Amino acid sequence: MSEEFLKVARAAREAAAELAPLPRAPKDRALRAIADALVAHTAEIVEANAKDVAQAREQGTPEAMIDRLRLDARRIQAIAEAVHQVADLPDPVGEVIRGSTLPNGLELRQLRVPLGVIGIIYEGRPNVTVDAAALCLKSGNAALLRGSSSAYSSNTVLVRVMQEALERTEVPSGAVQLVPGLTRDSVKELMRARGLVDVLIPRGGASLINSVVEESTVPVIETGVGNCHVYIDADADLDLAVDILINAKAQRPSVCNAAETFLVHAGVADAFVPRALQALKDAGVTVHGDDRIAAYGEVEPATEDDFLAEYLSLDIAAAVVGSLEEAVAHIRRYGSGHTDAIVTRSQQAARRFVSLVDSAAVAVNASTRFTDGAEFGFGAEIGISTQKLHARGPMGLPELTSTKWVYTGEGHLRTSAGTVIPRSGA
Amino acid sequence: MSEEFLKVARAAREAAAELAPLPRAPKDRALRAIADALVAHTAEIVEANAKDVAQAREQGTPEAMIDRLRLDARRIQAIAEAVHQVADLPDPVGEVIRGSTLPNGLELRQLRVPLGVIGIIYEGRPNVTVDAAALCLKSGNAALLRGSSSAYSSNTVLVRVMQEALERTEVPSGAVQLVPGLTRDSVKELMRARGLVDVLIPRGGASLINSVVEESTVPVIETGVGNCHVYIDADADLDLAVDILINAKAQRPSVCNAAETFLVHAGVADAFVPRALQALKDAGVTVHGDDRIAAYGEVEPATEDDFLAEYLSLDIAAAVVGSLEEAVAHIRRYGSGHTDAIVTRSQQAARRFVSLVDSAAVAVNASTRFTDGAEFGFGAEIGISTQKLHARGPMGLPELTSTKWVYTGEGHLRTSAGTVIPRSGA
The missing domain is CATH 3.40.309.10 (Aldehyde Dehydrogenase; Chain A, domain 2)
Known part of the structure; x- marks a missing residue:
């Protein structure tokens, strides 16, 4: 793995550990700071985007795809609005999904916790860079973003603007990372980053998704192929x-x-x-x-x-x-x-x-x-899973979480004769 | 892939499609038929097991492992009891996890459904053959079992007895399958059977689990390594x-x-x-x-x-x-x-x-x-997941399911201006 890649992946991992225990308020403040910064840096973003658009045009990219790539002040405003909407959504982290007092008195709870570092591979729509980062942050995860090389200039500026905004908040700026490099190698690095990346969400055509499923050692959530x-x-x-x-x-x-x-x-x-x-x-x-x-x-x-x-x-x-x-x-x-x-x-x-x-x-x-996260009332959607494991159908914020069991006793011991509590001095 | 393997994997797949829509009662009847058949065939099972034990002894297997391998009338009785206990558990399939009437009147429900075909790779304990099959059947899944080669004689008879018992029930007998062959090739075939196998659960040491995670194109649930x-x-x-x-x-x-x-x-x-x-x-x-x-x-x-x-x-x-x-x-x-x-x-x-x-x-x-399914009150456990995706911690019957969204309307159409219902003749 390249030093460059390891650097951003490790930074994301460290940031994820800091971000995971944060409650809702500082995460929402960070999201609103990102939204404001995007609007404040409109000129700079549009300028970087113009390079991507010019290059796409040179390469003879179809007009429909160029339209998906293009950013202007109105679109940046809409992207910022979407970030505010994510801030408005409830925080899935900390939700108690199940819980009971066991017959032996142990208090058992199952809580939603962040997944950790989420790698996202996506098409040439720079708005996804911000949407995906916002959904990851809100759910307590660091985002490792690998957008299309056609949007690399735009994505570079968008991620820098988001990181700079985070520097003035309690959320570590390392929590949003762009995977460096324009080649397919960086996709491969993401796929082999087991231990650094907790889950990989490929968005795009069937061939991308199949190659990720075949080669990835990081667990994958397949999205979006719809026949x-x-x-x-x-x-x-x-x-x-x-x-x-x-x-x-x-x-x-x-x-x-x-x-x-x-x-x-x-x-x-x-x-x-x-x-x-x-x-x-x-x-x-x-x-x-x-x-x-x-x-x-x-x-x-x-x-x-x-x-x-x-x-x-x-x-x-x-x-x-x-x-x-x-x-x-x-x-x-x-x-x-x-x-x-x-x-x-x-x-x-x-x-x-x-x-x-x-x-x-x-x-x-x-x-x-x-079949759509917004139609289903999720408020936001990172994609539509067509696999059976973990998440199936539109994925909102809860689908970007894992769970943790917590049990609390007062010295509970397990013996062949059942639970023993030696004394209760806890 | 070998013809032998494809034959059992396809049989499991077909059986899974038949088994999935069955409600609880026929599944419970099938489980009780299996339990009774195991007890009725005690002599045959013990005889096959004696071959495995003799071979293990010849190979100088440690006594503790031989003990895990050994079956006798009392142990077969206990295995059958465990199957009756699985029959007593509630059926996770069909549980409505979420549901609402959307603002446009669509009735939306998220239901638990079976995963499909579950591949299980496990150690030399023949009781797992029956436990795993019972948990899969109860949750509406077909089981593709790859036990240790050290228990191959025992497993062959156990699976045959279970299949014969199923032949007299509404559950298709193909829903329990032993992966043929004694070599590591059959593990590899399981790992590459994407499209035929929906999820693979390796149980055992860290090295087995790591190799499955590295090589499998079938989604994996890691279990059981505990530091x-x-x-x-x-x-x-x-x-x-x-x-x-x-x-x-x-x-x-x-x-x-x-x-x-x-x-x-x-x-x-x-x-x-x-x-x-x-x-x-x-x-x-x-x-x-x-x-x-x-x-x-x-x-x-x-x-x-x-x-x-x-x-x-x-x-x-x-x-x-x-x-x-x-x-x-x-x-x-x-x-x-x-x-x-x-x-x-x-x-x-x-x-x-x-x-x-x-x-x-x-x-x-x-x-x-x-940290144990029985202690947590799950009634049964297929393993303890140490991964973050899909299931984390002790896995009971709900962890062997996926979900399906169902929405019902009366001709609901999505338009850029919102939902339109042309007329309500549905």
């Missing part, structure tokens, strides 16, 4: 079904909770598919359908790859299924375990679908687009 | 301190929650250390002390390795520290994050120690030996 399905049941209200399908696919196609496949029960295919194809066409969506879908209109032929695809575009795969169970089997085979929806009037079908579909979220008569 | 500390504060009741120290070290030295180091505040070293050394000597414990401990009596000199050691024997490392903070720094540096205890009459010192020590459990005026 979401809408299943139109034999008992569906077809008007609702069309509305939900169009909303799930087309309202914002570039996000992970957008639908990528729809499945129609054969019993309603005659009535539903022609209407769906027309509505999708009107919404500018290209349909990649199986043979039975193709019987109802002109569609692109669907391959295995289409059913596996997270298009993130105005494309959707489609198939007719013989039963709810066949829909579930399709989702199990091709889905990514993010969000899958059923449209049905049948209580029994809804219950069965919810029970059989093994995904982070299951929607009944609602668009898949609601 | 536990007892810190005797300046304000300690020294009578209690001696009792707790001796209990934590000597009551059962071979377990992970036994103490491996004690740290004494310099302010009470004169009064405490000579008494502690005498009491430890009387209990047959060898002390590996630093220079300041050595000033009070004859001890082995302590090296770095002693402070890092999980002795699991009648040995203990010891050091004098200048302050509570120095004790915490020692624990952070050398500890394994399992259980650390403070003995003190001071509320402030207790509060500070609890806040600063970053371990799965912190004990105040109590022996470290209480």
